[in-house]
Amino acid sequence: MQKVQDNKAWWLVLPVFLLVAFSALIPLMTVVNYSVQDIFGPGQAFYVGTEWFKEVLSNERLQDSLIRQFLFSGAVLLIQIPLGIGVALMMPKSGIKGSLCLILLAIPLLIPWNVVGTIWQIFARGDIGLFGWGINQLGIDYNYTGDTLDAWLTVLLMDVWHWTPLVALLCYSGLRAIPEAFYQAAEIDRASKWAVFRYIQLPRLKSVLIIAVLLRFMDSFMIYIEPFVLTGGGPGSSTTFLSQTLTTMAIGQFDLGRAAAFSLIYFLIVLLISWLFFTAITHADKEK
């Protein structure tokens, strides 16, 4: 569509701009302000320049948290994207069955995040949870509160349960946009199912997959409530991810200066990686 040049359009955009500016700029300014000060209490703050940033970047606890976070997000992407595509491929295309599938798949997405944590907290316990009890019955020693690997696997499983439907629903919409004629042509060309997937479906899912990858990366990188309710970050700090570390620092320990500097770096990392992902995928598309 041809867009008309008209600066009066700013009036239409003004409410959004004001709202987001209020919610984003003012707090950010506060954060930037704190990040360059050492705050001992109300009214007792000293300017320290870039001290906090240097400290945060070399802080071992934070570095560990960062590594854990990357591992987690990486695992999330590796599992949820292919699984989501697979589920989307299995869904009925239309009709009542299709709608029913959509609704049922969407249920995990609509549950408050603390309840997600609670559900799995119960479900994975050996004494009162079906899953925990079941695994133990199979002879496997499973305890997510005591064992690090079990805790990790449980948190991952919970996230897969929680968010794979989002990837599936996005891919489903992408698949539905493919005209029937392409499948008909492939049928006539005697293409195998794999060829159909590789040459017809996958290329057309590109734009949807970008969104899915970005969303899942960002949201998994910022995850807080679900693992917090499930494991509390434990055992030890083995499932403590970035948001929890930051929250504890800011609210729990009231370590404002350090938390502020950490916040800015955190935000920057998310922006940077999202930008990298986005450029990589769209660039790969153009190059071909």
Place this chain on the structure above:
Amino acid sequence: MRQTRSKNVGITLFILLLLTPIYWLLNMSFKTNQEILGGLTLWPQNFTLDNYAVIFSDPSWYSGYINSMIYVSINVVITLLVALPAAYAFSRYKFVGDKHLFFWLLSNRMAPPAVFLLPFFQLYSSIGLFDTHIAVALAHCLFNVPLAVWILEGFMSGVPREYDEMAYIDGYSFPKFFVKVFLPMIRSGIGVTAFFAFMFSWVELLLARTLTSVDAQPIGAIMTRTIGASGIDWGVLAAAGSLTIIPGLLVIWFVRNHVAKGFALGRV
């Protein structure tokens, strides 16, 4: 692509696996704490509605649901009200700084909520909005509005400009055209947007808990405080959790047609 038997089996299996933890929660909500702690039973041996009775009779419980519903509704309304004109502007016009504005909006979606905890707390306290529904609604807007603008812009771009011009020629004023002609055409888009706005606001807890204490406490905050002297009240906790799933089900039921169509036609 024909729907084969193996696909049906596969998707059914996946959905069953998906629903099992929820079934387990429901299962527990109908049991007494004794039964729960006594041993594992696949369905309630002594079916009881006591847990639900506790929630419906105790204001400190049910107020949580009401509070959550209030701020979520406020959020959806505000989000739609501000996003619709903005999306229209992005869809129809070029203006100074439009691309930058759009990207800046989207970048807010990428902000970790944890970063905003303290600043929001101080901001809303300082303007006297701490522990109000509107505070949570506004806070959630930071993340919902960019998404809403993005989704709506996609749908609006699917409506050719010719409709706008036709309406002007027919004598419609802009507000009348927008409400009577344009909005009905993007019904699916509004449905999808409302769905996502609801979804995010209803499920988010970190900000909602930080900005409230007593008056506007969401159900999530209340649930995370149920550790009493005798240990966790599993039955009531399970009942509370089960109840939180219902609004989601209702919303998706109401917008199911829009979402199905919207998913197929829209932004993606």
Place this chain on the structure above:
Amino acid sequence: MAEIQLKSLAHSYSDRPEGPDDYAIRQLDHVWHKGGAYALLGPSGCGKSTMLNIISGLVQPSEGDVLFDGKRVNELSPRDRNIAQVFQFPVIYDSMTVYDNLAFPLKNNKVPASKIKARVHEIAEVLEIEDKLYKKAKNLTADEKQKVSMGRGLVREDVSAILFDEPLTVIDPQLKWKLRRKLKQIHEQFDITMVYVTHDQLEASTFADKIAVMYGGQIVQFGTPTELFEQPNHTFVGFFIGSPGMNLVEVQRCPRGVCFGSTVVALEPWQVDVLQRTKSTNIKIGIRPEFVQVSPVASDDTFEAEVLDVEDLGTYKVVTVQLDHEKMKVRQSEEFAASIGSRVHLSFPKQWLKLYVDEFLVQEQQ
């Protein structure tokens, strides 16, 4: 190459069809002979695409049989029928090069690589896209993409028939004729049965040896372009073919002929005979604008008409006249001169005046 026969074919898209309106194709018997170039012509919605999809196997007919060389193939899937189909808009594999697109059907058939190379180059040469072989398919123009689509249909040597579903829809007009000629060339070169679906009569006439005209789910006439023009079997054929189409007038029986308004048109005795034997009241006469004779002077068998409009189309003129209460169109040469409102005298040569009962042509019994 195969002879394709359709026996007692009928198709409805609904599970429980109740009346003729529920059928996309009604009671159809037809044979497409080996190696012919055929057009399937008709307006939108007449069932042509359905017919094509039934032949290729993408749709299974609800009634009747599809036979290839005498063998029933209803249950055979498209991949087992050795049919190639070219769709309305270019269907290409975006992520592959042109070469890979063309090679795709051959690879799926496990043809050896050297043979694939030779065949792809051969087809690319015929379609004049050899220079684009190693480009990404998605970077081509619409007509180049459609050529690739067609190429995929032609590349398989074991193909028994190629079906085209309005393949030139997305092509620019100036390139259409080029591609049409190309298709004709290919048909002559490779001698495959080709069925070409279109709603454009010009396309049909230039491509096909014989045209099947479809209307309301039935093939109403199957003949060469000349036959369709001179002996339209059905009022629809008369109306659809020709520019402008045949003049059709609703009439009633009259002694020794038919009449409308206050005009009496005499008919041949055998035509009058037929009229007497049938009870139907759906009677029409038809004559093509090209065959109406116009003279400035009256005579025994002329009808007086008033000139309403004269359209000058360069090499010929189309004159709209009013005879009684009926408007008719007459084609005249560019020298024709008559002003609006003037009176002219029309005559309808007997061999070109056609009689239609219940929409079908009344023919002389031999």
